[in-house]
Amino acid sequence: MHNLLVVIPAFNEEKNLPNVIAGIRKVLSEADILVVNDGSADATASVGRELGDVLVSHPWNMGYGVAIQTGYKYAFANNYEFLVQIDADGQHDPEDIPHLLEPLVADSCDFVLGSRFLAEGSYKPTLARRIGMKLFSALIRISTGERITDSTSGFQVFNAEVIHFLTGDHFPCDYPDADLLLVLHRAGFRIIELPVVMREDAGGRSMHSGLRPLYYIFKMLLSIGINLIRSVPERPGRAQ
Amino acid sequence: MTANQKIFALTICVVIFLMTIELVRRRRLREEYSILWLTTSLLMFVLVIRYEWLEKLTYLIGAVLPTTTIFLGALLFLLLIVVQFSMKLSEISNQLKNLGQENALLRAELEKMKDYEQEEKSEEKKTIETE
Numbered sequence: 001m002h003n004l005l006v007v008i009p010a011f012n013e014e015k016n017l018p019n020v021i022a023g024i025r026k027v028l029s030e031a032d033i034l035v036v037n038d039g040s041a042d043a044t045a046s047v048g049r050e051l052g053d054v055l056v057s058h059p060w061n062m063g064y065g066v067a068i069q070t071g072y073k074y075a076f077a078n079n080y081e082f083l084v085q086i087d088a089d090g091q092h093d094p095e096d097i098p099h100l101l102e103p104l105v106a107d108s109c110d111f112v113l114g115s116r117f118l119a120e121g122s123y124k125p126t127l128a129r130r131i132g133m134k135l136f137s138a139l140i141r142i143s144t145g146e147r148i149t150d151s152t153s154g155f156q157v158f159n160a161e162v163i164h165f166l167t168g169d170h171f172p173c174d175y176p177d178a179d180l181l182l183v184l185h186r187a188g189f190r191i192i193e194l195p196v197v198m199r200e201d202a203g204g205r206s207m208h209s210g211l212r213p214l215y216y217i218f219k220m221l222l223s224i225g226i227n228l229i230r231s232v233p234e235r236p237g238r239a240q
Numbered sequence: 241m242t243a244n245q246k247i248f249a250l251t252i253c254v255v256i257f258l259m260t261i262e263l264v265r266r267r268r269l270r271e272e273y274s275i276l277w278l279t280t281s282l283l284m285f286v287l288v289i290r291y292e293w294l295e296k297l298t299y300l301i302g303a304v305l306p307t308t309t310i311f312l313g314a315l316l317f318l319l320l321i322v323v324q325f326s327m328k329l330s331e332i333s334n335q336l337k338n339l340g341q342e343n344a345l346l347r348a349e350l351e352k353m354k355d356y357e358q359e360e361k362s363e364e365k366k367t368i369e370t371e
Contacts, residue, residue: 036344056348059340070341077345173337 003081004031004101007071008052009064010088014043020086021051023094031084034074038067044088064154065173072166083163085156092155096196100157103192110162110189113148113181114155114196132217136178139224144185148193151178155196162189164236172223175216179223187233241291253285276324280317 006024010017021033035048039061048055056070068085075083082104086092092114100112125133133152140148165187172179184191260277263269287294291306298309 054348054352056344058344062337062340066337066341070344073341074345074348169334 003079004028004084005071005075005078005080005082006031006033006084006086006097007036007068007075008033008048008086008088009036009038009067009071010040010044010048011038011061011064011067012040012042012044013088014040014047016090017044017047017088018051020088020090020094024086024097027094027097028084032080034071035088036067036070036074038062038064063173065171065176068154068176069166069171069173072163072171075163076160076167079160080163081160083158085154087154091199093197093199096155097157100155100194100196103194104157104159108190109192111158111184111191112156113150113191113193114153114157115148115150115193116153116196116198117149118193118195119197128213132213135217136220136224139221140178140181143182143224143228146181146185146191148178148181148191150193151181153196161236165189165233168236170233174219178220179227182224182227183233186227187235189235241288246288246291249288250285253281253288256281257285273324276317276321280313283313 006028008017008020008024013020017035021035024031024033032054033052034054034056035044035052037045037048037055037057039058045055045057054074056074058067058070071085072083082101084097084101086094086097096114100114103109104112133150136151137148140146140151162184165184170183170187172183181191257278260269260274260281264271264274287297287310294306294309298304298306301309301312303309303312
């Protein structure tokens with residue numbers, strides 16, 4: 001598949017990045033790999049330049065959401081048909097990518113979310129995290145009718161129309177999780193969830209430490225509420 | 241209101257008004273931020289001249305003393321200024337994000353072009369050497 005871009009947002013991931021890129025190359029030899037270095041202080045940029053196909057380096061650290069949106073902007077500017085988004089800490093198994101791509105290639109959906117809960121026993125989050133995830137899944141179910149088990153998953157695959165849509169202001173750069181799914185659903189995109197395996201021994205650092213979980217819950221609740229009272233977002237190319 | 245109080249209040253209004261105009265003239269303050277300052281100083285000026293209007297306003301909002309209305313007005317003014325700044329900050333953050341992304345994407349494009357140029361040059365060298 002020539003028109004596929006794999007986006008790896010990376011912040012201080014010089015150790016995990018080589019394995020992640022090697023894993024992707026093994027499964028998708030023809031895909032282009034874009035490493036978005038989000039202002040790392042270590043050698044992430046040089047590792048990305050050496051092993052990836054393209055390196056985009058932020059001038060300063062702007063956060064995970066902004067890093068993945070930079071990837072979408074690159075994909076949109078270069079007319080990629082499909083985009084795979086995978087974390088740089090090695091928690092996602094690249095072997096899952098072909099099976100996530102299948103429904104997209106068959107055009108039976110626009111956005112595929114890799115769920116760590118649909119695969120049996122692959123992921124066991126802490127109790128607090130589990131409660132938060134259940135809460136947001138319930139909110140998504142109530143507001144959209146979609147059954148989403150893993151709204152915080154960063155393992156996502158989607159098509160060109162979604163890429164274009166997410167380059168605009170609709171994309172919530174500050175922790176794009178449940179609210180992103182809500183925005184996509186309201187815009188009429190077809191979302192499905194497929195099981196993916198989570199690697200426990202990846203050694204990745206959580207983005208949710210200190211007081212961030214509290215802010216995350218507040219931001220997500222506000223964002224979901226606000227999105228419900230906003231007018232339905234317009235899909236690109238549909239405005240006349 | 242005593243004459244002294246009136247003179248003091250009017251002086252403050254005039255100073256704020258003139259200072260704002262001067263800052264805009266020197267391009268140290270943008271017009272969009274001067275609106276709230278100018279409106280407030282003008283409003284204060286009118287209320288000092290027409291003190292009975294301030295008393296009426298005090299009665300209307302249910303306050304006992306006109307000074308309460310003044311303090312409330314000052315608080316409201318500061319609140320509006322802060323909200324305006326928060327809105328502007330959000331806008332600037334978004335613009336800065338877009339600028340950072342644009343910068344990163346352009347740099348990547350430039351590096352790609354440089355690599356391509358270098359490759360072309362080395363190929364040219366090779367062909368010259370073989371000839």
